[in-house]
Amino acid sequence: MSREIRGRRDVPGANASAREHLEQILPRLDAVLGTTTTSERLAFDLRLKHRFQDLHDGLEPVYGVRDDFHEILTRLVLSMAEAWVERSPELKALDLERDLIPDWFQRESMLGYVFYVENFADTLNGVHEHLDYLAETGTSYVHLMKVLQARTGENDGGYAIVDYKRVEPALGTNRDLAELCRALRQRGMSVCIDLVLNHCAREHAWAVAAREGSAHFRDYFHHFPDRTLPDQYEQTLPEVFPDFAPGNFTWETQSERWIWTTFNDYQWDLNWSNPEVFLEIVDIMQTLANLGVEVLRLDAVAFLWKRLGTNSQNQEEVFDLLQALRACSRIATPAVAHKAEAIVSPDDLIRYLGTGKRFGRVANIAYHNALMVHYWSSLASRDTRLMTHALGEFPRTPGTIAWATYLRCHDDIGWAIADDDAEAVGIDGFAHRAFLSEYYTGVFPGSHARGSVFQHNPQTGDRRVNGSLASLAGLEFAVEQQDEQLITLAIERILLGHALIAGHGGLPLIYMGDEIGLLSDTDYARDPAHADDSRWVHRPRMDWDRAARRHQPSTIEARLYNGIAHIVRTRSALPHLHASIGTDIIDTGHARIFTCERKHPLGPFLGLYNMTEERQYLPLTELHRAGITHAIDRLADEPPVVSGGFVVLAPYERQWLIENPERS
Numbered sequence: 001m002s003r004e005i006r007g008r009r010d011v012p013g014a015n016a017s018a019r020e021h022l023e024q025i026l027p028r029l030d031a032v033l034g035t036t037t038t039s040e041r042l043a044f045d046l047r048l049k050h051r052f053q054d055l056h057d058g059l060e061p062v063y064g065v066r067d068d069f070h071e072i073l074t075r076l077v078l079s080m081a082e083a084w085v086e087r088s089p090e091l092k093a094l095d096l097e098r099d100l101i102p103d104w105f106q107r108e109s110m111l112g113y114v115f116y117v118e119n120f121a122d123t124l125n126g127v128h129e130h131l132d133y134l135a136e137t138g139t140s141y142v143h144l145m146k147v148l149q150a151r152t153g154e155n156d157g158g159y160a161i162v163d164y165k166r167v168e169p170a171l172g173t174n175r176d177l178a179e180l181c182r183a184l185r186q187r188g189m190s191v192c193i194d195l196v197l198n199h200c201a202r203e204h205a206w207a208v209a210a211r212e213g214s215a216h217f218r219d220y221f222h223h224f225p226d227r228t229l230p231d232q233y234e235q236t237l238p239e240v241f242p243d244f245a246p247g248n249f250t251w252e253t254q255s256e257r258w259i260w261t262t263f264n265d266y267q268w269d270l271n272w273s274n275p276e277v278f279l280e281i282v283d284i285m286q287t288l289a290n291l292g293v294e295v296l297r298l299d300a301v302a303f304l305w306k307r308l309g310t311n312s313q314n315q316e317e318v319f320d321l322l323q324a325l326r327a328c329s330r331i332a333t334p335a336v337a338h339k340a341e342a343i344v345s346p347d348d349l350i351r352y353l354g355t356g357k358r359f360g361r362v363a364n365i366a367y368h369n370a371l372m373v374h375y376w377s378s379l380a381s382r383d384t385r386l387m388t389h390a391l392g393e394f395p396r397t398p399g400t401i402a403w404a405t406y407l408r409c410h411d412d413i414g415w416a417i418a419d420d421d422a423e424a425v426g427i428d429g430f431a432h433r434a435f436l437s438e439y440y441t442g443v444f445p446g447s448h449a450r451g452s453v454f455q456h457n458p459q460t461g462d463r464r465v466n467g468s469l470a471s472l473a474g475l476e477f478a479v480e481q482q483d484e485q486l487i488t489l490a491i492e493r494i495l496l497g498h499a500l501i502a503g504h505g506g507l508p509l510i511y512m513g514d515e516i517g518l519l520s521d522t523d524y525a526r527d528p529a530h531a532d533d534s535r536w537v538h539r540p541r542m543d544w545d546r547a548a549r550r551h552q553p554s555t556i557e558a559r560l561y562n563g564i565a566h567i568v569r570t571r572s573a574l575p576h577l578h579a580s581i582g583t584d585i586i587d588t589g590h591a592r593i594f595t596c597e598r599k600h601p602l603g604p605f606l607g608l609y610n611m612t613e614e615r616q617y618l619p620l621t622e623l624h625r626a627g628i629t630h631a632i633d634r635l636a637d638e639p640p641v642v643s644g645g646f647v648v649l650a651p652y653e654r655q656w657l658i659e660n661p662e663r664s
Contacts, residue, residue: 015053017056017060018052018053018056018057021052021056021070021073022048022049022052022056024070024074025073025074025077025078028074028077028078029044029045029077029078029081032078032081032082032085033081033084033085035085036084036085040084040092043092043095043096044081044084044331044332047099047330047331047334048077048080048331051327051330051331052327052331054323054324054326054327054330054361055073055076055324055327055328055331056073057320057323057357058320058321058322058323058324058325058327059072059073059076059275059278059320059324061316061317061320062272062273062275062317062320062321062324063275063278066275068275072275072278072279075279076278076279076282076328079279079282079283079286080282080286080328080331080332081332083286083287083289083290083332083333084332084333086290087289087290087332087333088290090182091289091290091292091333091335094185094294094335095333095334095335097335098334098335099334102400103400103578103579103580105141105190105295105337105364105365105402105507105579106400106401106402106506106507106578106579106580107578107579108571108572108573108574108575108576108577108578109138109140109571109572110140110141110402110507110508110579111137111138111139111140111141111507111508111510111568111571111572112139112140112141112142112143112192112404112507112508112509112510113134113137113139113141113142113143113509113510113512114143114145114409114410114509114510114511114512115143115144115145115511115512115542116145116146116158116410116512116539117144117145117146117147117171118146118170118171119512119539119540119541119542120512120542121542123170123171123172123176124144124147124167124171124172124176124177124179124180125172125176125180127144127180128180128183131183131184131187133547134184134187134189135187135189136565137510137515137564137565137568138565138568138569138572139189139510140188140189140190141189141190141192141295141507141509142184142189142190142191142192143192143193143295143297143509144180144191144192144193145158145193145194145410146158146168146171146194147167147168147171147177147193147194148161148163148164148165148166148167148168148193148194149161149162149163149166149167149168149169150162150168150201151201151202151203151266153529154264154266154529154532154533155201155266155529156263156264156267156533157410157533157535157536157539158194159194159196159263159267159299159300160199160200160201160202160264160266160267161196161200161201161204162200162201162203162204163204163205164195164196164200164284164287164288165284165287165288174291177291177292177293178291178292181291181292181293181294182292185292185294190294190295191292191293191294191295192293192294192295192296192297192339193288193293193295193296193297194297194299194341195281195284195285195288195296195297195298195299196299196300197270197281197298197299197300197301197304198262198263198269198270198299198300198301198303198304199261199262199263199267199268199269199270199300200267200268200270201266201267201268202252202259202265202266202267202268203266204268206220206221206280207220207221207268210223210255211252211254211255212254213255216276218255218257219271219274219276220270220271220274220276220277220280221259221260221268221269221270221271222259222260222269222271222306223252223255223257223258223259223260224249224257224258225256225257225258226258227249227258229308230248230249230258230260232308233248233249233306233308233312234247234248234249236309236310236311236312237311237312238311239457240262240263241263241264241455242455242457248260248261248262249261250265260306262300262303263300269303269306270304272304272305272317272321273305278321278324278325281325282325282328285325285328285329285333285336286328286332286333289329289332289333289335289336290333293336294335294336294337295336295337295338295339295365296329296336296337296338296339297339297341298322298325298338298339298340298341298363299341300341301318301322301340301341301342301352302314302318302342302343302344302348304317304318304321305317305318305321313344313348314342314344314348314351319351319352319354319358319362322338322340322352322362322363323354323358323361323362325338326338326361326362326363326364327361337364337365338363338364338365339363339364339365339366339367339404340352340353340362340363340365340366340367341367342366342367343367343369343411343414343416344369345416345418346370346390346393346394346395347395349366349369349370350394350395350397352366353366353397353398353401354398354401355395359398360398360399360400360401363401364400364401364402365401365402365403365404365506365507366401366403366404367403367404367406367409368403368404368405368406368504368506369416370390370391370394370416371391371403371405371500371501371504372405372406372407372408372413372501373413373414373415373416373417374386374387374390374391375387375407375497375500375501376413376436376440376472377415377417377432377436378594378611379473379493379611380435380436380439380440380444380447380449381432381435382592382611382612382613383591383592383611384590384591384592384593384594384609384611385425385591386417386421386422386425386427386432387594387611388585388586388587388594388595389421389424389425389587390417390418390421391585391596392585392587393421394585396582397582399580399582400580401579402505402506402507402579403504403505403506403507403579404506404507404508404509405500405501405502405504405505405506405507405508405509406501406508406509406511407469407497407498407501407511407514408468408469408472408511408514408538409509409511410511410535410538410539411535412454412455412464412465412466412535413440413464413465413466414462414464415432415433415436415437415462415463415464415465417429417432417433417436433462433463434463436465437453437463437464437465440465440467440472441453441463441465442477448473448474448477448478448486448489448490449467449471449472449473449474449477450467450471450472450474450476450477450520451465451466451467451471451472451520452465452466452467452520452534452537453465453466454466454534454535466520466534466535466537466538467520467537467538468513468514468518468519468520468521468537468538468540469494469497469511469514469538470490470494470514470517470518470519470520471519471520471538473490473493473494473497474486474489474490474493475487475490475491475494475517475519475556476519476520477490478490479519479556487556489613489651489652491517491556491559491560491563492651492652492653493652494514494517494560494563495560495563495564495567495652495654496609496610496611496652496653496654498510498563498564498567499567499607499609499635499654499656500594500607500609500654502567502568502571502577503571503577503596503605503607503654503656504583504596504607505577505578505579505581505582505583505598506579507579508571510564512542513540513542513543514564515550515560515561515564515565516543516546516547516549516550516556516557516560516561517546517556517557517560518540518542518543518546519540520537520538520540521536521537521538521539521540521541522537524536524537524539524540550562566635567635570634570635570656573634574605574634574656574658575600575602576598576600576602576603576605576658577598577605578600581598581599581600582598582599583596583597583598584596584597584598584599585597586606586622586626588618588619588622590616590618592610592611592612592614592616593608593609593610593611593616593618593649594607594608594609594611595607595608595609595618595622597626603627603628603658603659604626604627604628604658604659605656605657605658606622606623606626606628606631606655606656606657606658607654607655607656607657608647608649608653608654608655608657609654610649610650610651610652610653610654611652612651612652613651613652614651615648615649615650615651616648616649617643617646617647617648617649618646618647618649619645619646619647620642620645620646620647621645622647623647623657627659628657628658628659629659629663630659630660630663631647631657631658631659631660632657632658632659632660632661632662633655633656633657634656634657634658635654635655635656636655639660640655640657
């Protein structure tokens with residue numbers, strides 16, 4: 001049967017160019033797929049025909065003018081077929097499941113937990129000892145950080161990769177990774193790891209060969225014989241790390257070339273205009289997928305394409321390439337989802353999820369950086385007007401994707417407050433960003449935060465901030481003061497934030513230790529490998545003694561852990577929070593309460609978040625406007641407090657309101 005279907009001349013949805021290419025490739029698959037079963041061959045053939053147009057449309061604008069474009073497509077399809085043949089029966093079964101249940105990562109039961117393996121359990125095998133802990137938290141998505149082999153010494157937190165296909169030896173082996181993926185999968189947890197797309201380490205075999213004179217591998221990178229072009233590029237390029245890695249180009253003595261190094265001098269930017277780079281990355285993706293990785297976090301994707309006279313970010317070719325990469329996974333390893341790491345403006349960010357002709361075809365998941373930034377902004381200012389306006393202007397997303405929502409991550413916080421958004425609510429953007437930096441580093445009078453400055457750029461005034469969630473939210477200060485009232489307020493801020501990211505739809509992420517209130521690690525500099533990167537202040541080791549206190553009533557750990565666990569359990573029982581349902585930001589005119597709405601077929605959902613330490617009152621008419629006449633707060637499992645025609649919110653209270661099914 002598979003041969004008959006494969007041999008048909010019609011390729012549904014394909015234009016003439018794509019159809020011609022595919023029809024020439026199909027006969028060459030026999031040599032690769034000849035050993036597969038009829039059903040396996042049929043599955044690959046159908047997916048190839050269904051997704052080939054997306055693949056072709058992504059690659060044609062980038063490589064279509066080349067004489068060898070057809071050969072590039074052929075090599076790519078044969079590579080995908082080989083990956084499918086090598087894929088285990090268990091993973092092929094998961095592929096089928098994901099074909100049938102494509103919304104698996106959008107479900108309200110999804111919860112992500114993110115950690116550096118070395119800080120959580122020392123090794124991949126050590127993670128097995130804590131699977132019960134992950135299951136207890138309700139985790140269904142595990143982001144393992146710093147897994148692939150990075151250069152020794154400085155390595156940008158593990159993002160200077162020496163070997164994309166090999167696990168960091170100190171953590172274990174590829175077999176250990178595969179076994180951990182299997183163990184987590186059996187518990188209903190999907191593994192995510194980082195795939196750095198913009199650059200590799202100067203010690204990577206490609207870079208070594210380039211330095212040794214290989215013309216083939218030299219063209220894997222952007223290289224220049226003198227400063228003429230680099231100087232022209234620099235006129236419009238920003239600096240990612242102005243403090244310790246100024247500029248975007250590094251002189252390489254051995255090869256006598258200037259190398260494009262956006263992030264650090266030891267991280268060489270890949271030249272994606274060379275199709276060999278694309279083919280290499282697809283091969284790597286398939287290798288990781290066949291080890292059992294289910295989500296690829298595509299790192300630094302905004303920087304992939306370079307164009308003179310621009311900031312070389314978010315160029316059109318980036319989205320073509322990402323669409324093609326996504327198509328490759330959908331054909332060869334459809335169990336795998338793509339998450340785009342793009343910390344860019346909302347108008348650019350939405351493009352990583354697919355707009356226009358690429359609608360829903362670029363990535364499955366992207367980070368909602370704006371939600372994170374405005375959470376901290378509103379907490380500091382006790383004013384939600386900027387948050388309401390900025391998030392209200394956010395573009396609509398395809399119903400097939402999910403935002404990754406979060407309060408903290410392994411990186412610093414950059415105050416991505418747009419000047420036009422600030423101006424719209426009567427705020428000076430520059431002054432507000434300066435205020436946030438001062439507030440969260442504890443400089444501003446009355447601040448509860450204990451963060452530190454990262455990468456101060458005097459020319460732009462940019463001052464990013466480091467610090468753990470608990471330290472930024474005031475817990476560190478409160479514990480120092482031994483003030484129970486301050487401790488309670490800090491805990492409530494943290495729980496407010498977790499309710500916000502869980503109630504916004506998408507895929508909420510918990511960074512390791514936030515659930516028990518781990519503070520910033522001021523001893524990070526004692527490790528020579530970390531001393532020059534102050535972001536390690538918010539990358540502490542897991543404190544398992546403190547984690548054990550989560551079961552001791554009245555401890556800080558128990559209050560935080562049980563509070564977050566309650567939010568997670570409540571969320572998993574609310575279909576209103578499925579990621580396919582859009583979130584509308586509601587401007588109620590109240591400057592202290594952030595309000596959002598989700599219109600689900602089962603009825604409306606209204607999220608209310610008091611961003612202050614004072615009691616607030618919202619007119620009951622706002623609930624009626626949303627279609628809720630007899631409200632129940634699912635977080636409290638009781639109707640909200642109403643007084644004099646107003647809904648009452650206690651300090652930092654969060655409410656998830658729906659129509660009470662017992663009254664409707």
